[in-house]
Amino acid sequence: MGALSRAALALAALLGVSSAVLEVHVGTGSVFSVEGQQVVLPAWYTSSSQKKPYITWLLDKDDADPFQILTFLDGVVKVEETELKPRVGFLYPIVTHNISVFINTTRERDSGQYMVTVNVVDEVASARRNVGVINLTVLVPPAAPRCQLHGDPAMGANVTLSCTSRKGKPSPTYQWQRTAPNLQFYFPPAQDHARGTLKLTNLSLEMSGVYLCVAENRAGSANCSIALEVHSTSTKAVIAGAVMGSLGALAIVAFFTQRLIGYRRRKRDGQEEAANEIKEDAVAPKTPSWARRAASDTISKTSTLSSLGGARERPYGPSPPSDTASVLTAATSYRGPPPRPGGRAPNLSPPASNGTAPRRDPPPGPASLPPSSLARSGAVPVMVPAQSRAGSLV
Template sequence: MFEKAQGEKVTLPCTFELSEEDEGPLDIEWVLIPADNQKREQIIIMYAVDRVYNHYYAGLTGRMQFTNLDPRSGDGSLDILNLKASDTGTYQCKVKKAPGVQSKKIQLTVLVKPARTKCSIEGSQEIGKDVTLKCVSQEGSPLLSYDWRRVSGTQNLPATSVLNKNTGELLLKNASREHSGTYSCVATNRVGTDECSVELNVTPPVNTAGIITGAIIGTLLGLSVLCSIIFCFCKKHREKKYEKEVHHDIREDVPPPKSRSSTARSYIGSNRSSLGSMSPSNMEGYTKTPYSQVPSEDFERAPTQTPAFAPSKYDIAHKIGDITVV
């Protein structure tokens, strides 16, 4: 039986001695025996009639060769280079030289070294709490074993610690400040090791009550500021809306001022209506003053113009005196 690490080289031995009776041609054959007995053996390399044939098994193409370039010397050993985990299996060497026949079986196990090992901390790193240091290798053939050690300080694990070498967990019960430091984990199997480290810092408990109180106060302050902003925004919006409504009412409801000419004309029109409504009986009280001539054209046009002053009763009486009543 052979155990090798992945990537290494292995030599599977196969030596023989010929007798005087062995007179036939020499034939050396290496085969891979499957784990399932229902499957056939797989030829991987052969020496026959002074020639090597190595194209039978694609999984080892380019990675295998006879150790001795001339197997007729009695050495038919096989070299396998750059081993892979898939190369694990049972190999058989068969030597034939009629009438003699001999064979030998070899068990090869290719192991993978531990690799990509990671360390981590699980649990609260507070005084009085239980803390677990974890160590896991991403690669590596079983059986893996884990071992923790303290790098800083006394370099001894705390007395209250519990180590599980199979899972890689180191439990530190009732952690204290003295447990703080750098811890290293070594993962091991039969063909190699790998290592990682982690820093543990044990601190006093956090004041959760103060944090909660501060969070509540901060939330209330934030809500009050938000409410103030909303109130100011609404107030400003109402003021703008009110200004627009007032400006619109002034422009639509207030009528334009009347001109002086229209006022004067209305006044003269009212005087004419008053004169027109007088009857002969109403005019008896007025003194008729004869005119020597007909009023000029300018006098008749005067009522259509805007008077500079209101006419007196005396002027009205003189005008009426020349009216002929029918």
């Protein structure tokens, strides 16, 4: 029995020591805070020792290695040189074994994993029991969103309303609605809560009004609004059509003007080329050398031809006046001088008995007109060839 009693007492002593082993406790593994507010990370430790503990708070972030932010050593609190220095501290005196810390004016960058370790000189600490871990998430309310209209709000057209907030953690969701007096809510697929878009199709005048967008997350909410005015015609389309029409008219006018100028230029060049060809190819008419001779020479030749023609025999009776006389008569309308009193009449004797044509005095020759009169009347001397009895030209 004595041996058993001693073994039981030894076991009880071991159990009592083990119950007094140093251990760290946390109130919760996750803490949420709203940006700008204060947050408390709850933690305490148990120990039977009356010695002062050695306490260290560290921050482990995804983008950096763990670093110290707060320590308690030999009864002195020390805040490390971090961006938390003016905003962090112990919430209660250390003698109470409450080692909770506070963080004022939290920021989004304060989010991360906070670890606290406690060590006492005369205490035995088992593995990982003297460490506490708390995850802090600093929430950011949505910033004031921006409402926009995409498209032309004409009757029968489609438009999209968008709502975007540049800041928010977690990402905000969006809710569109039309405000009073025509209150109306919209649901998918017309509305995309994650992207903040609202699609309105086949617009009508009754769809005009003020549309409100609310961006919301766990930290808070913000809103914006936009006035939608549906019109019957597209002002932009009218303006664009007028501009395009004007440009088209100017282009047509410029085209035809250029064609007209080109046509006139080609016509003028063609006329100039034709004139140049005529000037180069045409040969100036030459005045007969005999036309520049003296008038007496012309009259003499004409008289000689007339005399020769009259001296020949004409078996067919009297012939009409000579061609030279006809030409002179047609050109000058001159039919010979009037008969003079006591003058000799033309020889009109009957034909001779031997069958030959009677001889006829030649008509008055052009010698009866002065050369100046013939020149003014435009007469041109013509030489008529003699005719043989057989009818051939000599």
